[in-house]
Amino acid sequence: SLREKFGDRFVVGVALGGRVPDDYSPAERRLILGQFGGVTPENCMKMTAIQPVEGEYRFDEADALVDFAQGHGLQVVGHTLVWAKDERTPPWFFRDGDGPASRELVLSRMKDHIRTVVSRYRGRVASWDVVNEALDDGEPYLRPSSWLEIVGPGFIAEAFAAAHEADPDALLVYNDYNVELPGKREKLLRLLGELRAQGVPLGAVGIQGHWELDRIPLDDIAALLGELEALGLEVMVSELDLGVVPRGRWWADGGAHREEIARTDPLADGCPPELLDRQAEQYAALFRLFVDRADTIARVTFWDLHDGRSWLNHFPWEHAEYPLLFDRDAAPKPAFRAVMGVEAGG
Ligand code: G3I
Secondary structure: OHHHHHOOOOEEEEEEOOOOOOOOOHHHHHHHHHHOOEEEEOOOOOHHHHOOEOOEOOOHHHHHHHHHHHHOOOEEEEEEEEEOOHHHOOHHHHEEOOEEOOHHHHHHHHHHHHHHHHHHOOOOOOEEEEEEOOEOOOOOOEOOOHHHHHHOOOHHHHHHHHHHHHOOOOEEEEEEOOOOOOOHHHHHHHHHHHHHHOOOOOOEEEEOOEEEOOEOOHHHHHHHHHHHHHOOOEEEEEEEEEEOOOHHHHHHOOOOOHHHHHHHOHHHHOOOHHHHHHHHHHHHHHHHHHHHOOOOEEEEEEOOOOHHHOHHHHOOOOOOOOOOOEOOOOOEOHHHHHHHOOOOOO
């Protein structure tokens, strides 16, 4: 299994988007328990899910996941306390009656939320993605948002401080995507430097890892891992998948031809074997890198259990995807066999 193969180097985790265990078939449960050493709730611990209305916490799905994980010796990653995008934060958070909330109000809501959620799972959730996706993709350093506008850049340090206070033993993670790419990489290093200078209790960096077939920036990833190692920070590859649909082409034309592409795309009828083989080679190359850098990488988490459960089937519109190691019947794909064949130094 993946756990036996890599477990002495790094935890191999899986994100679960369904209610655990009821939403999972016996075959899926065997897969979860047979292959993985850790779980991340794909959605149910997000602020929009856990506190959709001020003061009304909905813990039942998250509780079920944590109970299941504990009962089976799986490590839990809490995801995520502050997602630095307005559309990923419940609307009430930034409002006060008919007007905007003040800085003091947003900060106290944030601290209450973090305290309530983290202390509930203290000692049972090993690490938290404290702040998610605060870096901008374009020119600005930090992503424009109400977080930034109302609280200022200090919301990041404040979030880490509140999480640390609620569970001093939890490993606290800053999580983001595309941070290996030039431009965003410099911003990440700047942020980490600033947080460190302020004495923020940051334990690790999450590199999400939503890569694409034929577009894995291996050299950039290796370079970033080297830089993070020099800073003495652990790295989590926190949301790994390798989509086979060339989304870059779709984005490039602004989605203008998306219906035509979706209609004519052969992947709707299944994934051609040559793509699955190419995917297998590329997954193996990635895992060779992870094994070589196992001193720095503490965890590799797949973003969901098998192809049928991937978010990419719904993003940016409904389209069959094949991004993971297991197929829709929970059976191993060529990519699984390729990853299992990876040897250190090979
Ligand atoms: O559960 C409802 C369902 O009842 C409803 O019929 C349906 C209609 O749209 O929506 C369902 O909720 C969706 C939910 O996923 C569960 O499938 C939400 O609309 C949809 O926005 C949500 O998407 C999630 C997304 O984050 C936004 O929270 C994806 O599953 C999840 O994979 C994705 O994960 C993120 C990480 O948290 C952060 N990094 C990027 C990653 C991928 O976007």
